Amino acid sequence: MHSNGHHHIPPVVTVQEFTEDVVARHIAIGPRYRRALMIFGVLFLLGVAAFVAKAATDGIGVDKRASWGYLAAITAYLLTTAGTAPLALIGLRAIKAHWRRPLARLAELYGLVTVLILLLVVALMFFIPSAMNRRTMYFQSDGVTFPGTLGKIPGAPHVYDLVLLLALVAGGIGLWWLSARADKGLIADHQGKPRNTFWGTAKQWKVQQVGLGLLGAAYFITAVGFITFFSIDFAMALAPGWKDAIFAPLQGITGLQGGLATLILSMYVLRRWGHFERYIFMEHFWAASKILLALCLLWFYFSWSAFIIFWYGRQPAEFSVMQLLYFGPYEWFFYGAFLFCFVAPFLTLLWNSVRKSATGPAIAAGMILVGNLFDKIRLYAGTWSVPNDQIADHAMSSVPLVRYPNALDIMMMVGAVSGALFIVLWMGRKAPIVSMWEMSEGLRLRVVRNFLRTRLTVLGKPE
């Protein structure tokens, strides 16, 4: 929808100027950048220290799960923000949205955070009991008669989650490497070094195009699959009586929302402090925030679909789950999530003028990132605090009390987030932080022409 009035047409930048500008800025690292890198690195190390300390004091093991809920929460948080940031890009590439270009490389960088997620998930594995004789996705039982079980499968759930996650990590690294290849070559030229892998032959470009497409599809499917399994194995299956088919898809939606929010916020930072005003226009925020708005609505829709069924059913099992997740010990976290994942960003992004600005979408994105954290704490800290002896039941006999994070928990959470940002900034040095080949392609396909008495942008649609 256009608001009425004249349309400010952004200036046309030639590929030439663009390349020189970005390359120059990439080669000369700024002091602010270096400082940020250092700070995040230190915070990350502190987080690791906190983890070690907590392991020493609280101990590790399936029976110690209750006190580690916040680690699970932050892992899920990273998974549904950084880990899902590439999904937004992949989707936009699939529909060939021309405004994806400035946030392409950022998304690919966030894809690298999957490595950190891998470490965290490995740590969490120690607290998850085997899938024997309880409600899981693996239907296993050792002799104890359960209907519809497959008997014994060793290693579930741990092995399967690990395999999926490894595939995800491979995909994340692959996406970045394949896309960064071309730009590395470009940088090498300007540094007078010889290109080592990528010469930009027609064949190589073709490989790039097709490869990114296939790899993207693979990453998308793996990510959805892993989120599904993770959210069930590490949350739902730990809360007896919680049988909620929509939970995994809801986590997927939350992931898309968080991922896009992460990208919008990063794009804002890049524009504001990275001085990319010439390449990142209001139009980019405008288009992105429209999708973010839709995702907020979807978040509510999915949550509501679960809630209305529980509310109507009124079965004892459903009642206790609603107590645990919505209106019981973690009610304030739920209200927080509801406010920041839906109400506030929705009311912000509702206005076209806000969507057309850079600050508005950035603020909304920030809110969503906060709300997502609340949501994860409610879900993971909540389910992890259910005592072990109930785990095989089909209804919760007692709703556990709330657990607030202690100093170590907070240090770990901060550490994890800083670790993610550290990875992004650090790898942002290896290849430019905007995807130059993709931007140049965009600049080539964008022409401004006179049409009768008005001036219009003409966008080439090669296919």
Add this chain to the structure above:
Amino acid sequence: MAKMLGLFKEEEAEAAANATEALEHAGYSNRNFEVLTGSPYPDGAFGERETKHHLYVFPFMGALTGLSVAILLTSATQAAYPLVVGGKPILSLPAMTIISYEGTMLGAILFTVMGILFESRLPNPAPGIYDPRITEGYIGITLSVADDRVNAVEQLFKRAGAADVIIQR
């Protein structure tokens, strides 16, 4: 005063645009003349005056109206005849939410449609000077001129390359 309509062929849109310019040189600002086309053109393609509208206000008004009506209906009807069903509360908020939501959207849609008709000044019983060829792609420029200047404007249209000029006295 006479109403005039200059018609330009579809493929000669450029000529039409020139004509509007010529009109402006001849002292008719773009609030005097109006451009009639058979299909939408980008804003300002013929240097016509820019459209101001408040369509975006309507859906919000409609949503508020619909929401309040729906809430009133649902809550009042439950309170009016309080029957316990399935141990659910007399004021079942989740159920009310769903109906209120539909009410809100209905209100928004109805008001928007009204807004569209109002803002585009439809229905319009007396459309004024018009020619069927416009829906065939011809571009029409219409304005009302003083009788003594009719010929001048006609010449102007012709010079710009009008296929036909219709004059209504």
Add this chain to the structure above:
Amino acid sequence: MQQRVVLSHEKINADLLKNVLKAPFWYWAIMGFLGAIVLVGSVTVAFLLNKGFGLSGTNRPIMWGLLIVDFVFWIGISHAGVMLSAILRLSKAEWRRPATRAAEVLTVFSLMIAALHPVVHAGRAWRIIYWAFPFDFSRGVWVNVRSPLIWDPAAIFTYLTGSTLFVIIALIPDMAVLRDRTSGLKHTVYRALAMGWRGTPRQWKLQIVAGFLLSALLLPVFVSVHSIVSWDFAVMIGIEGYHVTIFAPYFVIGAVLSGVSAVITMMILMKWMFGWGDYIREEHIENLAKLLVIIGTGWFYFFFVEFIFALYSLEPQEIALRELQAFTSPYGYLALVFIFLSYLIPIPMWLVPKVRRNLQIMFWSSLVVNVGMWLERFLIIIPGLARKQVWPFDWSTYHPSIVEIIIVVTAYALVFLLLLTFAKLFPLIPLFDVKEGQTLSDEIVIGKRRVPALRVEE
């Protein structure tokens, strides 16, 4: 690859108004045939109302039969229109232009027919006024807003009103075209419908904005409609396999799958019937097919999760039901047909560009998807009811009676009849939308390549 076809307004008018201005003989033949079916159907309905619902195949456990299955199916089809014209409009997809109106009209008519099903299906249809138009002052007792059967009419009414107005608003400029091409009574009617449209910049501007705004408003409604229909089932704790939280999005995406395939079928039919080769081109069908590959895969994910979670419960009854649904005759065979027709055959096929551009194959494969989706609804609704209770005393099976089958067939005939009637009175492809597409299409040159381009206002 979008090829650029240059068409004059005159040609567009001539082509797209062909049927409106002068319908060929075969058109009237088809109309007569469908009319006959509808006549038989209405007599059957009257008979049913007169004799009572004992005429149906339903029995005590299986209280909801074929008509409810068909109701869900038509609601599903009705999700094509807004899905396409709204989402594609908002995402400014150029290839939406020939598809939008046909899809919207399909929405309106299938929704009307869908709404008829539960009415006919009720025990005392003549008293339905209490429910469908709920607020019955004479009795002092109001409707029960807690019942999904009250949410349903609310949602359907909103959606029907919205989409109808959507179509009407978009029709105004084309009414003007018809006004200028007709004479006599027709002319008077179309002049009234055109409401004095002249094509001023203001009117066009608002026409465009209206498209976006109404799309944005209709999208959330369209999602709510099928969600609420799904809650008709999902709120029930009395039946195994119904009380599932995922039903709402699962039904919606299934509806979109069947709806969009229905649109493909319909567009190809339009191309063949009216010879609109210049407007409905391979690339349009191809893009729709691509869209369907994504939607279908999403639907398959939901289907998988829904099924897996029935087993997740580890409750014997729940698992027994799934065995009945998937592995016991006759449902087992239906399940096999359903999964192959609605996903395993068409979706992989559509990954091949050659197939996507072959209208013959696309026509049949898109048709097949809807057969599958109809079976899906059947398999969701009937087996659960057949094993309604934990103890086998009241278990039963369901054989649709001839009466139900006739009514179902009539529903299809009626939708086609309405669509063809519309095609006689109004253009099925929005003229002004196609013309605008012509105005906005351009080319840019990169090296030796002429790339088709699009003029946009940023």
Add this chain to the structure above:
Amino acid sequence: MVSPPRERKWQMVVDVDRCTGCQACVVACQAENNIPMNSESIFNQKRAMQWIRIERYWEGEFPNVKARFMPFLCQHCNNAPCEPVCPVFATYHNNEGLNVQVYNRCVGTRFCQNNCPYHARYFNFWEPMWPESMRNQLNPDVTVRGRGIMEKCTFCVQRIRRGELDAKRQNREVRDGEVQPACAQACPTNALVFGDIKDPDSKLHEFVESKRHFLVREELGTEPNVIYLSKVDLEAKEVAGHA
């Protein structure tokens, strides 16, 4: 001097151990509540109407086969799943713990029957018919239902009302055992016991305390007002003892 009547909550106890499956309750109910006759074909169509039905199951292998009987009637749940789904309030919960059905409101959506976990609701597929000879046996206190509507056990509400009126006229409370639904009255083994749980000297209390006491599908949380007492199977006990 009329004192306001005590709050009532009608409940029924079904002692599965005492039930012999003689179907007397079914016949009594049929006669009392003007339920149309069920022909064989109607049974085969699975459209038979019995407000109370005896479900019979065979247990064990021949020769030592046991017949098990389970009387089923509307459980008058406190959280009745059938009630909220009715769009026209044709069924709701009254303040005496009864799940009542209002025939005139019913439009026949059959949603309630679908959502009843006890399968206790019955739909009039046809206009109910009685042979000429039976016309005079119709109970004047009970509505004759038309086709296309739902009906189900009412705990013989007409008898409850009669009892209440008598009590009121004599300016006293309803005595325990004074009000009897047709089924309970007809049961030769007293397997069905009806009463008012709010009545301190009701004989329901002893059963409710019994350790054989169970509710059908308790996990659904419907809180039925019909309480079942489980079967006592001595042999089974022995078998269990040996094992």
